[in-house]
Every structure is written in C-alpha cells, then in structure tokens.
Amino acid sequence: AEDGYDLWLRYPPLEKDIRDQYRPQLQRLVIPKSEQSPTLKAIERELVRGVGGLLERRPVIEERISGDGFVLVATPQSSRDVRAQNFPLKALGEEGYLIRATTIRGHKGTVVTANSERGLLYGSFHLLRLLQTRSALEGVNIETRPQIGLRVLNHWDNLDRSVERGYAGQSIWDWWNLPDILDPRYTDYARANAAIGVNGTVLNNVNASADSLTPRYLAKAAALADVFRPYGIRVYLSARFSAPVEIGGLDTADPKSSAVQRWWNEKAEEIYRYIPDFGGFLVKANSEGQPGPQDYGRNHAEGANLLARALKPHGGVVMWRAFVYQQDNPEDRAKQAYSDFVPLDGQFDDNVIVQVKNGPIDFQPREPFHPMFGAMPKTPLMMEFQITKEYLGFASHLAYLGPMYEEVLRADTFAAGPGSTVAKVIDGSLHGHRLTGIAGVANIGSDRDWSGSTFNQANWYVFGRMAWDPRLSAEEVARDWLKITFSDNPVLLETGLDMMLASHQAVVDYMTPLGLAHLMATGHHYGPGPWVSDLARPEWNPAYYHRADKYGIGFDRTREGSNAVAQYAPAVAARFASRNDVGDGLLLWFHHLPWDHPMPSGRDLWQELVHRYDRGVASAQALQNQWRSLEPLIDPERFDKTARLLAVQAREAKWWRDASIAYFQSVSKRELPRGSAKPE
Numbered sequence: 001a002e003d004g005y006d007l008w009l010r011y012p013p014l015e016k017d018i019r020d021q022y023r024p025q026l027q028r029l030v031i032p033k034s035e036q037s038p039t040l041k042a043i044e045r046e047l048v049r050g051v052g053g054l055l056e057r058r059p060v061i062e063e064r065i066s067g068d069g070f071v072l073v074a075t076p077q078s079s080r081d082v083r084a085q086n087f088p089l090k091a092l093g094e095e096g097y098l099i100r101a102t103t104i105r106g107h108k109g110t111v112v113t114a115n116s117e118r119g120l121l122y123g124s125f126h127l128l129r130l131l132q133t134r135s136a137l138e139g140v141n142i143e144t145r146p147q148i149g150l151r152v153l154n155h156w157d158n159l160d161r162s163v164e165r166g167y168a169g170q171s172i173w174d175w176w177n178l179p180d181i182l183d184p185r186y187t188d189y190a191r192a193n194a195a196i197g198v199n200g201t202v203l204n205n206v207n208a209s210a211d212s213l214t215p216r217y218l219a220k221a222a223a224l225a226d227v228f229r230p231y232g233i234r235v236y237l238s239a240r241f242s243a244p245v246e247i248g249g250l251d252t253a254d255p256k257s258s259a260v261q262r263w264w265n266e267k268a269e270e271i272y273r274y275i276p277d278f279g280g281f282l283v284k285a286n287s288e289g290q291p292g293p294q295d296y297g298r299n300h301a302e303g304a305n306l307l308a309r310a311l312k313p314h315g316g317v318v319m320w321r322a323f324v325y326q327q328d329n330p331e332d333r334a335k336q337a338y339s340d341f342v343p344l345d346g347q348f349d350d351n352v353i354v355q356v357k358n359g360p361i362d363f364q365p366r367e368p369f370h371p372m373f374g375a376m377p378k379t380p381l382m383m384e385f386q387i388t389k390e391y392l393g394f395a396s397h398l399a400y401l402g403p404m405y406e407e408v409l410r411a412d413t414f415a416a417g418p419g420s421t422v423a424k425v426i427d428g429s430l431h432g433h434r435l436t437g438i439a440g441v442a443n444i445g446s447d448r449d450w451s452g453s454t455f456n457q458a459n460w461y462v463f464g465r466m467a468w469d470p471r472l473s474a475e476e477v478a479r480d481w482l483k484i485t486f487s488d489n490p491v492l493l494e495t496g497l498d499m500m501l502a503s504h505q506a507v508v509d510y511m512t513p514l515g516l517a518h519l520m521a522t523g524h525h526y527g528p529g530p531w532v533s534d535l536a537r538p539e540w541n542p543a544y545y546h547r548a549d550k551y552g553i554g555f556d557r558t559r560e561g562s563n564a565v566a567q568y569a570p571a572v573a574a575r576f577a578s579r580n581d582v583g584d585g586l587l588l589w590f591h592h593l594p595w596d597h598p599m600p601s602g603r604d605l606w607q608e609l610v611h612r613y614d615r616g617v618a619s620a621q622a623l624q625n626q627w628r629s630l631e632p633l634i635d636p637e638r639f640d641k642t643a644r645l646l647a648v649q650a651r652e653a654k655w656w657r658d659a660s661i662a663y664f665q666s667v668s669k670r671e672l673p674r675g676s677a678k679p680e
C-alpha cells in the first residue's frame with residue numbers, strides 16, 4: 001500500500017515504454033571501492049534498489065566496465081577510467097558532482113564523478129531522480145555544487161519525545177532506547193535527506209534542555225551520528241546557555257568568567273570524543289525566557305564567541321539565533337532583532353554564523369524579508385525557514401511553501417545596490433563569506449508518512465532542493481516532486497502543480513490577507529483569534545499587529561509610525577513606505593490605513609479585506625475539487641487521506657473568514673459588501 005513512508009525514495013516500476021528505453025542504458029553498475037567505505041556501500045545499495053525497482057531489473061555489479069550501459073560511480077582517485085577522462089572537477093568543491101554520458105574504452109554509459117564520496121552520493125541520488133522524473137540519459141551533462149555550505153534541519157524535539165510545533169506524531173528520536181536500538185527509520189531519514197542534499201541536523205529543540213549535553217545523551221546522539229555519517233549528515237545540538245550552572249555545578253554562566261570558558265572547552269572536548277565530526281551548537285539565547293549572555297550584562301557576540309572558542313579547535317561552528325524580542329521593550333517587535341544585532345557586526349568570531357528567521361516577526365504566512373539580511377556585511381548570516389507549519393494550519397492544511405521560500409530568497413535587499421538578493425546574502429557571495437548556511441525547522445515526526453500529510457513532504461523536499469540551489473523555482477521543484485511522489489501523468493501534473501502553487505496564497509488570504517499577521521489564537525496558533533488583546537505581553541496580542549479600530553487597520557511602520565522601514569536599505573525603505581508601491585501583499589504590514597482607502601481593484605480597503613477572505617475560501621474549495629478530479633490517478637490510501645485533510649481545510653478556511661470578518665466588522669462597523677459570501 002502507498003502509505004507515504006517512502007517519501008521521494010519511491011522506486012516503483014516506471015511506465016513500460018520508459019523502462020524499455022532506460023534498461024539498455026543501466027545494465028551494469030561499477031563502483032570501485034575500498035572495503036572500508038560505508039558511503040560507497042550506501043551508494044551501491046541505493047542504486048541497486050532504485051534502478052532495480054524503477055526498471056524492474058537489477059543491474060549487475062562489476063569491478064570494471066565490460067560493456068555498454070554502464071553506470072560508473074567513482075572519483076578520479078578511485079578509478080583510472082575516470083582519471084583518464086580528465087573531467088573538470090575543480091569547481092565542484094567537496095560536495096558537487098558531475099553526471100555525464102560518455103564512452104569509455106569503446107563502451108557507452110554514464111559517469112557519476114566528484115572530488116569526494118559525498119559528491120558521489122549526491123550525484124547518485126541525482127541520477128535516480130533523473131529516472132524518477134523520466135529525464136533522458138542520452139547526452140546527459142550535469143555539473144552542480146551546493147550554493148550554501150550548511151544545509152541543516154532543526155528539530156524542535158524534546159528529550160521526552162514531544163515536538164515543539166510538531167504535528168506529525170512524536171519525535172523520531174527514540175531517546176529511551178538509544179543508543180542500543182537503532183530504528184531503521186534513522187537510516188531512511190538519512191537517505192531522504194541525502195537525496196535532497198541536507199547535510200546537517202540539529203537533534204534537539206532550541207528551547208533546550210541542558211541534559212542533552214550530558215554523557216548519557218551524548219552517547220545517544222553519537223549513535224545517531226554513526227548512522228548518518230555515511231550519508232554526509234553531521235549532527236549538531238542545541239545548547240542551553242546556562243548549562244555550566246545546570247549540569248556543570250558552576251554558579252555562573254557569564255561569558256567573561258574563565259571557569260565558564262573552561263567548562264565549555266572541556267564540554268566540547270568531551271563531545272568530540274563521542275562525535276568526532278560533531279557540527280556544533282545552535283543557540284537560542286535571551287529569547288522568550290531562555291538564558292543568555294544578557295543575563296550577565298554581556299551581548300550576543302560575547303555569548304556566541306564563548307561557545308565558538310570552545311568549538312574552534314575541533315572545527316565546529318556556532319549557529320547563534322537572532323530571534324529575540326524583549327519583555328517590556330516598547331520598540332516595535334519587528335525592529336528588535338536588528339537593534340540588538342546590527343551594532344555587533346564585526347564582533348563575532350569567524351566560526352559563528354547568525355541564524356535569522358526569514359521575516360522579522362515569526363514565521364507568519366507572509367512577512368517581508370528580515371531587515372538584518374544585507375545589514376551585517378561582516379557577519380555571516382544564515383536563513384531560518386520553518387518547514388513545519390506552525391502558523392499555516394499545522395499538518396492539516398495544504399500550503400506548499402516553495403513560493404514563500406522563493407519570494408524571500410529572491411527579495412532584493414539592495415544592500416550593495418540592485419540585485420543584492422537575500423539568496424546572495426546567505427550564499428556568501430554578496431559580502432564574501434565562506435561560512436554559509438540555511439536551516440529549516442523540521443516537520444518530521446513518527447507518523448507513518450513522516451510529515452502528517454503527503455503534501456507536507458513537499459515542504460521538506462523543497463527546503464532541501466532550494467538549500468542546494470536557492471535559485472531554483474518553486475515550480476520546477478514542485479514538478480519534480482509530483483512526478484516522483486505520484487506519476488508523470490500530464491493531468492495529474494497540471495492539476496497538482498496548480499494546487500501546490502495556489503495553496504500558499506490561499507492560506508495567506510483566509511488567515512492574514514493584505515500583510516496582516518499574527519492573528520492566530522493564543523498559544524497553539526491554530527485558528528483565528530484577532531480579537532485577543534489582553535495578554536500580559538502586548539506583542540503577543542493579535543491586536544498589537546492589526547491595530548484595527550473604527551477608522552482603519554494596519555501597523556504603521558513608516559516614519560510616522562514605528563519607522564521599521566528605516567531598517568531596510570533606502571531603496572527598499574522607500575518602496576515599503578509608499579502606500580502605492582509596497583504592493584497588496586505587505587500593505588497592512590507597513591501601513592495603517594482608513595477603511596475607505598481606495599485599492600487598485602476599485603474596492604475600498606474594507607471591501608478588499610472581505611474580498612480576500614472570500615477569495616481564500618474559494619481557493620480552499622478549489623483545492624478540494626481539483627483533488628477530487630484526480631481520484632482515478634491516485635492510489636486509494638493517499639487519495640483518501642489527502643481528500644479528508646482538504647475537507648478540513650475548506651471548512652476551516654470558512655471558520656477563519658467568518659470569525660475574522662465578524663470581528664473586524666465589529667470594530668469597523670461597516671456593511672458587508674454586496675455579493676460577498678454570507679457566513680455559514
């Protein structure tokens with residue numbers, strides 16, 4: 001049965017005509033290897049399984065090429081045949097690869113080559129992807145290397161197996177039984193990640209327990225690292241800043257204390273004894289009640305450097321999060337991270353990378369790009385996307401996040417003139433950084449299908465693909481994913497693509513249209529709560545964000561308001577500050593406008609708001625209908641679960657619309673526009 005477990009590692013037989021074309025091209029597998037190489041073994045296992053499944057014929061394994069239809073997977077060091085070809089591998093770095101149709105000693109076949117076994121691994125998965133997407137092997141000539149160095153999943157997994165903002169069951173890390181029992185799922189997790197180029201994983205929640213750094217848990221993390229290593233995946237841990245006090249017996253965690261520095265140095269040495277290729281720490285400090293350097297009057301750079309110095313001799317990095325906003329700070333929450341961090345530019349050690357959420361608030365359905373991108377030229381900044389949909393309907397609603405990632409990555413910061421995209425900030429090219437990274441807060445759990453729904457898998461997938469190449473379009477990735485996940489039936493592809501590409505905007509429309517944000521119910525963030533205004537911390541109240549009253553709605557972030565626009569480069573600031581140029585998508589993020597403000601559509605703002613809610617509901621219904629039309633083309637199990645979830649979404653889109661409009665109408669006191677849908 002199709003239960004979704006296989007993700008993009010599905011290798012069912014291809015259509016007969018396609019299979020017949022491929023078979024002569026993939027008869028023999030040649031992978032010269034030394035006994036000791038777990039990565040090469042993993043490659044062989046995957047290719048045998050993949051090619052064997054897709055073509056319904058196992059390739060023969062050969063030591064040397066003996067005929068046509070070979071796939072040679074080798075580095076120049078491991079194969080004389082590869083060496084003889086003099087492939088241009090220099091530019092491919094440690095992880096890139098080349099896939100090329102070629103003739104060797106008179107035999108025709110395909111070569112996958114790279115500078116390292118990791119490159120071969122990625123190249124082999126790419127070869128399988130070519131088959132899964134029915135791409136021609138004749139004349140194939142692919143050269144690619146990742147644009148970003150650290151491509152990391154962040155698991156917000158707790159040691160009791162609960163998952164913060166996780167909607168797909170419990171943590172897949174079975175801490176209790178680790179390190180003795182190694183669930184085969186860990187290997188499948190590593191395969192799935194390697195297939196899309198993810199090369200790191202932070203195992204535990206950013207709201208970290210110091211216990212994760214104790215020997216008991218280090219042994220467990222080490223066992224996972226051993227499983228992941230052949231797949232090129234490094235393990236990282238979230239570190240709790242107060243660990244020296246909590247598990248170290250010190251009476252301070254002050255970065256200026258030499259006892260504290262010594263403690264972290266020794267802790268790092270200990271960790272590297274367990275995990276020789278440990279990646280480093282992810283740290284949430286002085287944020288939402290977490291301990292941090294500011295508890296001792298020190299700044300974020302002093303805190304980050306404390307840990308960085310401990311990791312430095314071992315080659316580890318610190319990913320220091322910029323998700324900060326302070327209790328009782330009257331400054332617009334959207335401005336606080338920038339205010340805290342930008343003055344520290346140049347003060348971070350060279351193995352620190354600052355991890356910045358895509359937008360300045362918190363993973364809302366739509367936000368402008370974070371103003372820190374481009375604003376700290378001397379500091380490497382990495383992107384933090386959320387894959388799990390905390391504010392977009394959890395695992396139940398369909399929202400393909402590719403278009404949202406694309407929008408952010410392609411946004412122009414103008415930091416060094418036009419064309420200074422966010423992608424160029426995080427790939428290091430804009431300011432010449434070699435340490436580069438991107439993180440995705442995982443949507444992975446113990447559910448059979450890993451992510452709570454088939455379509456949620458696409459968000460994990462697109463994260464990995466765009467992390468490798470931030471210039472990819474959401475559409476091309478969605479097309480690959482649909483082919484791999486379902487089939488290449490043209491009707492399915494067209495409808496599926498339509499659904500995926502419309503889905504994010506649909507959610508924006510029925511939850512937070514026109515640049516509104518943070519209207520979700522308190523605590524769990526599922527469902528509407530725009531009326532909430534009495535929470536102790538003002539910036540947790542939806543009313544703080546929408547500022548709706550009798551006269552109008554929206555957050556004035558222009559010079560007349562919080563002046564958050566000034567944190568962007570002048571060209572961007574001018575656009576955001578202009579009601580006419582900012583665009584509908586972020587209008588109320590930056591502007592407080594009267595209800596009768598005229599919109600380009602000819603409606604006034606109130607009518608437009610209602611229209612957007614209606615449009616969102618209509619889109620959710622369209623998703624449901626489109627899916628229904630695909631029933632004959634999809635296996636019953638995945639069809640049915642998806643259909644049921646889409647029914648939930650269509651119902652809840654109305655809930656969002658009706659509750660939100662009812663509330664906003666109670667403050668605007670305006671009539672519902674004629675022709676808008678009546679609440680049910």
Ligand code: GCU
Nearest residue numbers: 164165206207284323362390
């Ligand atoms: C959000 C989320 C929290 C999480 C925090 C973070 O605020 O609701 O659960 O801990 O982000 O990113 O640290």
